[in-house]
Amino acid sequence: MNIKDIRSMFPILEQKVNGKQLVYLDSAATSQKPVPVIEAIDRYYREYNSNVHRGVHTLGTRATDGYENAREKVRKFINASSIQEVIFTRGTTTALNLVATSYGRDNLQEGDEIVITYMEHHANIIPWQQIAKVTGATLKYIPLQEDGSIALADVEATVTNNTKIVSVMLVSNVLGSINPIKEITEIAHRNGAIMVVDGAQAAPHMKIDVKSLDCDFLAFSGHKMCGPTGIGVLYGKKALLDKMEPIETGGEMIDFVGLYESSWKELPWKFEAGTPIIAGAIGLGAAIDFLEEIGLDNIAKHEHKLVDYAVERLSTIDGFTMYGPKQRAGLVTFNVEDVHPHDVATVLDAEGIAVRAGHHCAQPLMKWLKVSATARASFYLYNTEAEIDKLVEGLIKTKEYFSNGF
Known part of the structure; x- marks a missing residue:
């Protein structure tokens, strides 16, 4: 499928914003949705809207099949061993909170360590931070190299025999850093800790194999990978999930309810209380089908080409500062000298160009970078070099606009 065919699958890209053709460069915040995903969600609501796991009527069976088929698609997508290791959540944030609260509550105590990095998303x-307060554990940070990358020597120095949890993002939503998760996992396991991976910025753009990474938990969101909002995934090794208690209780996740005691369903349903996100899961399944038809390797290749071109073009702008390592995922975070990032984004929006401005839910990283905010252009499978050219033109216009005293 060529880029023209891919773009034709995203109706939103056809519109004009402020009289200009939309250039959408904010996929790290949320991706746009292709026709197959929109149609899959529409079909569910039009043709077989029903609750799951409860009724024996035809619509209920079709809804249950659609929901659980999506779980199997996720299992294959990340190469998990069993559907019991795939839990649907509202997103990456919910998934990480589930691990921190359920696993952390029962496995941390005073003197234990939780290790993360300065580049982490607030989620x-x-x-x-919250589970450390409750359990008395200590929160530690792996330092970053000058370019924002992680050196394994620093991981070795930070993770100790007292470390019980290491949690690191696979790809930074600000720096674009692609972190050596497999090697970090080895260090964590060698010290008796578990490895939690924030895969929100990685799952849409590259193949993830949880068996190869050997991570204990992985979290990611559907809306960043062409799927709908409000659906995410927590992968966890079955041996760990079996021992964990649910943090939400009620209908759907129960096996037997008595007056004073209750028991839970088996995995993964014991962590999915209440009516689940049925349409979201079906939409996520359709998104996975779409991405796999194009090929994750093809998507990664396209994005690497785009980001290399963007770095080359943007480097020619005077007073332009980029953050992050040379080898990066498909995004560029930057500042323009003497222009606030929000002003940059406002002028670009007037040109129909959508970028993100602010702290990107990474205030500790902003402090580390010694800035209050940055602008970010992020690329996905539907972006083109011509759109990057428009970004460069828009940034030059922004500089001219503010240099003239406006």
Whole structure:
């Protein structure tokens, strides 16, 4: 499928914004949705809307099949051993909170250590802060290299025999750093710790094999990978999930309810209380089908080409600062000298170009970078070099606009 055919699958890209053709460069925040995903969700609501796991009527059976078939698609997508290791959540944030609260509550105590990095998204910082307060554990940070990458020597120095949990993002949503998760996992396991991976920025863009990584938990969101909002995944090794207690209870996740005691369903349903995100899961399954038809390797190749081109073009702009390592995922985070990132984004929006501005839910990293905010252009399978050219033109216009005293 060529780029023209791919773009034709995303209706939103055809529109104009402020009288200009939309250039959408904010996929790290949320990706756009292709026709097959939109149609899959529409079909569910039009043709077989029903609750799952409860009724024996035809619509209920079709809805249950659609929901559980999506789980199997996720299992294959990340190469998990069993559907029992695939839990549907509201997103990466919910998944990480589940691990921190359920696993952390029963496995951490005073003197234990939780290790993360300065580059983490708030969703992979705050849950660990909260569980550390409750359990008395200590939160530690792996330092970053000058370019924002992680050196394994620093991991070795930070992770100790007291470390019980290491939690690191596979790809940084700010720096674009692609972290050596497999090697970090080896260090964690060698010290008796478990490895938690925030895969939100990785799952849409590259193949993830949980068996190869040997991570204990992996979290990611559907909306960043062409799927709908409100659906995410927590992968966990069955041996760990079996021992964990649910943090939400009620209908759907129970086996037997008595007046004073209850028992839970088997995995994965014991962690999916209440009516689940049925349409979201079906939409995520359709998104996985779409991405696999194009090929994750092809997507990664396309994005690497785009980011290399973007770095080359953007480097020619005077007063332009980029953050992150040379080898990066498909995004560029930057500042323009003497122009606030929000002003950059506002001027670009007037040109129909959508970028993100702010702290990107990474305030500790902003402090480490010694900035209050940055702008970010992020690329996906539907972006083109011509759109990067428009970004460069828009940034030059932004500089001219503010240099003239406006």
